[in-house]
Amino acid sequence: MTDPRHERAATAARSGEEIKESCRRAVARRQDAIVGLSHRIHAHPETAFQEIRAARWTAELLADAGFAVEEGICDLPTAFRASYGTGSLHLAICAEYDALPGIGHACGHNIIAAAAVAAAVAVAPVADDLGIRLSVLGTPAEEGGGGKILLLERGAFAGVHAAMMVHPFPVELVAPACLAVSHFAARYAGTAAHAAADPEHGVNALGALTVAQVAIGLLREHLPATARVHGIVTDGGAAANVVPATSCAEYFVRAPTRAELRSVEERVRHCFEAGALASGASLAIEELSPVYSELRTDDDLASLWHRNAVDLGRSFATGAPLPISTDMANVSLEIPVIHPMIDIGSLPAVNHQPEFAAAAITPRADEALLSAAVAMAWTCVDAATTPTTRCRLEAPPPDHAHG
Secondary structure (H helix, E strand, O other): OOOHHHOHHHHOOOOHHHHHHHHHHHHHHOHHHHHHHHHHHHHOOOOOOOOHHHHHHHHHHHHHOOOEEEEOHHHOOOOEEEEEOOOOEEEEEEEEOOOEOOOEOOOOHHHHHHHHHHHHHHHHHHHHHHOEEEEEEEEOOOOOOOHHHHHHHOOOOOOOOEEEOOEEEOOOEOOOOEOEEEEEEEEEEOEOOEOOOOHHHOEOHHHHHHHHHHHHHHHHHHOOOOOEEEEEEEEOOOOOOEOOOEEEEEEEEEEOOHHHHHHHHHHHHHHHHHHHHHHOOEEEEEEOOOOEOOOOOOHHHHHHHHHHHHHOOOOOOOOOOOOEOOOHHHHHOOOOEEOOEEEOOOOOOOOOOHHHHHHOOOHHHHHHHHHHHHHHHHHHHHHHHOHHHHHHHHOOOOOOOOO
């Protein structure tokens, strides 16, 4: 990629619209490399905290474009920070790149990473003229693991005035509905025994889990309609003629806010406790990730995004949005954030289906990726050049982001 410093000299004294057009051209010039990154990440899916190649490939493109890259930040080997510019307004673009176990990039994080790179290298040539300091944060483990939450707690967002990213989806949304979510494993320990010769001396750990799942099924009738409870059995015993001494399930519990989540999760955990009580097995609950919060979209930045996306020909969905969960939500409670969704033409497939993974490298998805990059770049330009927005973002100093 061309070093943005070689392009910056021509940016002086240009209008906002001229600067935006230069950003659009910058994305167009690099589209082969950007789409190539998306397809390469898609072809080599890596799950939470294992995104070694994806993080390296993403960081390398930014380094080639003149960004200063720090790898393994905040004691996370597959996290990185790529920095450019020295302005007073510090904007961050988040790049996700983890895949789902078994079905690869069925959430399209390959698009998120590539769009972040493209937007950043488009803005870099004008960053100093706009008074921007630009960071791209490589954020691992969104699909369980809470990479952004760990980065937030360890200071990666300290000094950042606003953060953004764009997520592929089956429809176009400015501000997605977002549920808070907890992730945990329930492990039972019982006593093995011969299932025919000596069952009375066994304590059935799988039976404990069965009781818990039946109780959860009955509980669902009495939960708020906005709550979600879902999980999988990861250990159900090894042989049908042995009373299972161990069992394990991994569960997600979701609700509109963290406050509501606590109430729902308590009732779900009581169901697992009932399994232990009924069977005589012991129960251990293990947290698998920090709790993801509700998302607080910044209305001002969202309005800028919406205008830019419309100018690029994007059409937005109407009606109730499909709910998601994201660790970007926790960042949004600390600093202004936008997390718009961009339509990749996947319907009837939605995220976390194999068909969505297939849709994430189609020509329609590639076009959405490039549009997302341009719209993010334009939103950075607008945030820097709209006096009311800039003043609001820059003051007071952002020392509240776990710095």
